[in-house]
Amino acid sequence: MSLGRYLLRRLAWSVVTLFGVIVTVFVVTRVLPGDPVLVKAGAYATPEIREAISKQLGLDKPFLVQLITYVGDVLRGDLGESIRSGHPVREDLSNRLPATIELALAALFFAGTSGIPLGIWAAVRRGSWIDGVVHQVAIVGAATPLFWFGLVLIYLFYHLWHIAPAPVGRLATELQPPRDLTGLYTVDALVTGNWTVLRDALAHLALPTFALGFVVMSPFIKMSRSAMLNVLESDYVLAARSLGLSDREIVRQDALKNALVSLLTVTGIVLGYLLAGNVLVETIFSWPGIGYYAWNAITGSDYDAINGFVLVVAIIYVVLNVVIDVAYTLIDPRIRLG
């Protein structure tokens, strides 16, 4: 199969999946035993109000009509209106997305740059105490409740040691955000050369990044260790060794490139963790991204906003997985042929 046809088929499937995701969210919100009218009107609404809301939601129409209307709304970008902010949910989410992206990228970067070397180190020193300690880090990281870990970090670094800034938002209140280029404060401040803002943004970013990064680090450690072990035991590494290459050279030149495929797999897994973990971390650090928005929506019974959040996260996840799959085919020619 040619690369073009493979990609086309992959994209077609992802469109089907996206459609399925929209239908799933519809089913979850409209068909499950919960009563959307009760939810929207509150328990003390009069029958007239309930009927009006039921009509407004289109619940008096047949199921298929409701489904088609809903899918149409979503495709036009209409995710409903937030009760709390009074704005369209789509607008709210897109305003808050850069904050989430900044945190997720930072955590991914942290987890990757610390997890991958740790895993490789453990593989190279297989069976030693280093291997053991790295294994413990991975195991404990995977078992740590993220929301609790964030609180512990706040207690230690903010309350006790006064190293970190107050765990509220992305910048100190007296600072103006940098000129809006990408929406990522650190990048924007760096580009515009705004050093005070850059320092403050990094300080605010540090703890949430560490909390999220530590928890998602474990797949990186495990995967890079086992991938590296496989590669180190392979024939071509044996051949490279017999040619007199040093371990360091082998790891850097041959092994790393071959381990890259499985690292892509991990990145796909970790993205799921990141998108889920974001809600918890953003809530604890009052980080103004879509996760914090979702938490506010939950506490305020803002149902359109919650649905919008679930839908947007799922769409992001599907799209990123397509990107990863495409990256696969570019790295590993075997997959295209399979």
Next chain:
Amino acid sequence: MAATAGDVNRPISPGSLPAPTYEPIVPGERSTPGRLGWWRRVRRTRASAIVGFCALGLILFLAVAGPWISRYDPIKPDPFNITASPSGAHWMGTDQYGRDVFARVVDAARLDLMVAVAITAIALTIGAVVGGLTGYFGGIVDDVVMRVVDILLSFPAFVLAIGITAMLGNETKFVVIAVAIAYTPYFVRLVRSEMLSLREAEYAAAAKCVGNRRLRILGYHLLPNALPPALVQATLTLGWGILDTAGLSFLGVGIRPPTAEWGVLVSDGTQYINSGQWWISVFPGIAILIAVLGFNLVGEWVRDAVARR
């Protein structure tokens, strides 16, 4: 947040699967007589597995013996003992309503374990039945089910659970349903793929030749052999179930206060972290950590045991 997350269509590269480890079988060792045989077996077990079993044993002990260890009521407020720091009287201090944190942590152990077991049991059962049937019979039903599984797997499990509980409401049974729905697809996919290879096995053909009905072959001959990998997944799901349940409660879409649940307990203390009353949140979190750590370590042990089979 399962470790098997990702796209189903994605081919598994040879480098991504850790090679199963085999323990050398020493002749005569298994039949070694003597009273210390069990101890030798314990010593051969990996240290991490022992730690895992101890962690689970501790949590299980707290869950069962809780009411006899703590003399305080986990729900009733005590206005004269608000936010007392840990002491001999209150081992883990008291919270903002004067409730003993230790009593609440212990009380929550039972609920969290039960919720995790319920979640896993539902996901495993549905996974075994649906995965077994679709894997064995194939056909159009199989295609449809696998598409549904794919779609459910395109949600991060925890986010899907948030969406479902937000709609169903804050009740324990809804939390169980929501998290179980989020994890069921993993089991369906796992059992199905096992079944796909097992149905081609020679003993399946032999069972058919001697006149067994297909459902009997499926349920009696094949399913028991398809289950071990699902049991590994189940052990891990017990841990993730606790993490997700606690996370949902922490966000306010899970189990509601004043019920003692670990996520609720951590959430209770968030307001007090910045004024220095760390114990309200920290101890329940450690309980979660120990329980999940236990399930993960035991899960690894089960996985190695299955790989050695």
